[in-house]
Amino acid sequence: MLLCVTANHKTASFEMLERLSRTPDDVAPNLLRLAPCVQGAVVVSTCNRFEAYVEVDEPVTAAGAVGVEAVLEAIEQSAGIPTAELDGAYAVHSGRRVAEHLFAVASGLESVVSGEGEIAGQVRRALTTARKHGTTSPELERLFQRASQAQRKVKNVTALGRAGRSLVRLALELADSRIADWSAERVLLVGTGSYAAVTLATLRERGATNISVYSPSGRAELFAKKHDITAVSEADYARVATASSLLITCTTATEPVLGRAQLQGPITNATAGCPMGQQSSQLVIDLGMPRNVDPDIASLEGVALLDLETIRLHAPLEELQATDAARTVVREAADTFHVVGAQQSVTPSVVAFRTHILSLMEAEIERARSRGDEGGKVEQAMRHLAGVLTHTPTTRAHELAAQGRGDEFAAALQTLYGITADVAVDAPTAESA
Secondary structure: OEEEEEEEOOOOOHHHHHHHOOOOOOHHHHHHHHOOOEEEEEEEEEOOEEEEEEEEOOOOOOHHHHHHHHHHHHHHHHHOOOHHHHOOOOEEEEOHHHHHHHHHHHOOOOOOOOOOOHHHHHHHHHHHHHHHHOOOOHHHHHHHHHHHHHHHHHHHHOOHHHHOOOHHHHHHHHHHHHOOOHHHOEEEEEOOOHHHHHHHHHHHHOOOOEEEEEOOOOOHHHHHHHHOOEEEOOOOHHHHHHHOOEEEEOOOOOOOOEOHHHHOOOOOOOOOOOHHHOOOOEEEEEOOOOOOEOHHHHHOOOEEEEEHHHHHHOOOOOOHHHHHHHHHHHHHHHHHHHHHHHHHHHHHHHHHHHHHHHHHHHHHHHHHHHOOOHHHHHHHHHHHHHHHHHHHHHHHHHHHHHOOOHHHHHHHHHHHHOOOHHHHHOOHHHOOO
C-alpha cells in the first residue's frame, strides 16, 4: 500500500516549512529502520513542501497508521522537530489518492504559484536521492516515473505552463508597483545558483541593466564573468547593499545573509541625506528557503521586504480552463497508474489459472497422440478450446483488479481448482502460459 505524509503551504505555517526544509537526507533511511513494514520511502523536500512517500506492507494490521507514525518519528530524529509540534501541520493520502496527489505536485498544480516548473526537477531529484540511499522500491519507482510522464503531458497538452508563473516572475510582478523604470534600478543579486540565473534572466527581460552579484560562498567572480555583470566582494558587500535600490536574495544558506549590519553601512555620496545612511526607498525580495533575510530589516525606514510568505498570499488565481484541463490529465494518469498496478497484482493468479488449464490440455494432447491423432486434428482442437476457456476468466480477472477486487479472483481460483498463485507461478510451465 502506498502512503503520503505531506506538509505544504496549505497545511503548515511558513516557519514550520522553513524548519522542515533543513531536514537532512537521512529521513528515508531512518523510516526503513524504524518500521519493518515500510518497504520503501522517497522524500520530496522543497521550500514550500515536505512530503514522504512510503510503501508499506499491506498485510500488517493498521499499516497506514504505523507508516505515518514512522514518518513523524523519522522527522523528529533527523530534524529535531517533536512529533507534537507537527500536529495539524500535515495531511495523509493513501491508496489510489497518492498517485493523483504526486502527479498534481509534479505538474505544479499544488505549488504556491500554479504551474511553476521548478517542482518537476525537484521530484525527479527526490527519486535519484532515494536510489542513492537504497530506500526506493519497485512500486515507488513506478509511481515517480509515471509522475514525470504525467508532468510532461500536462506541460504539452495544456496551457498551464503559460498560465502559471514562476516565483521569480511573480515576485518581480509584485515589485512593478514600486518600480517606474527598471533600467534605473541599482540591483544587487545575492546568490549564484540556478535560481539566481533565472532571476537574472527575468530582471533583464524587464529592462534592468545595472546589476551586481554577491555570493556568500565566494562564487561571485565566476558567475559575474559568465553573465557579464559586476561582482561584489565580501569587503564591499555592505556598501553596495546600502546603495542598491533593489536587493534579491536566492541562496541555499541556512542562516540569513542580509540584515541590519549590511543595510546600515557607512554614509557615502550615494546615500548622504538618507535616514540611517540608506536609500530613500529600498525593496528587498527574499526568495531563499530557509529565509536569506533577517525579517527585522522590515522595520528599517525606507525598506520594504517581500518574502516567500508574502508572495504566497499574493499568488493570483490561474486561468480556470488551463487548471481544469491539467487536473483532468492528472486524474486520468492516476487512474491508469492504479489500473496497471491492479492488473499487475492479479497477474500471478492469471498465470496460475492459465498454467493449470494448459497443463491439463497438454496431458490430453499427449493421450490423443498415443492413440494415433492423425494430422494433429485433436491437438489443434484442444489448443483452440483451451484458448476459449482461458479468455473470459482472464478478462474478468483484469476487470476485477481494476475495481480493487482482484483477491476475489484468487479466492475463486483456490476454491474451484485448489491452487494458489504462489505455487503455480513457480511451476515449469508458467512461461508457456
